[in-house]
Amino acid sequence: xxxxxxxxxKWLENRPPKPLREEFTVGSVDTGNHAIPVVxxxxxxxxxxxxxxxxxxxxxxxxxxxxxxLDPPFVVLTSMPK
Numbered sequence: 001x002x003x004x005x006x007x008x009x010k011w012l013e014n015r016p017p018k019p020l021r022e023e024f025t026v027g028s029v030d031t032g033n034h035a036i037p038v039v040x041x042x043x044x045x046x047x048x049x050x051x052x053x054x055x056x057x058x059x060x061x062x063x064x065x066x067x068x069x070l071d072p073p074f075v076v077l078t079s080m081p082k
Contacts, residue, residue, distance in 0.1 A: 041081025
């Protein structure tokens with residue numbers, strides 16, 4: 001979320017924001033050792049109606065939902081490897 005602070009602020013500029021739910025992604029997670037990427041989980045895809053073998057994921061997808069009565073005014077609906 002820290003790496004998407006500017007994008008989240010932009011989403012919240014006009015209240016209520018449109019859309020009320022927004023996806024934010026991080027392409028990779030930094031550990032400080034740039035030579036070793038952090039595995040955030042495993043993902044799989046479907047190709048020709050067949051599951052492809054799972055692969056390591058290095059990014060994160062987070063979905064936020066606007067909640068005007070909270071400070072900050074959103075909740076995390078989900079966060080998953082991407």
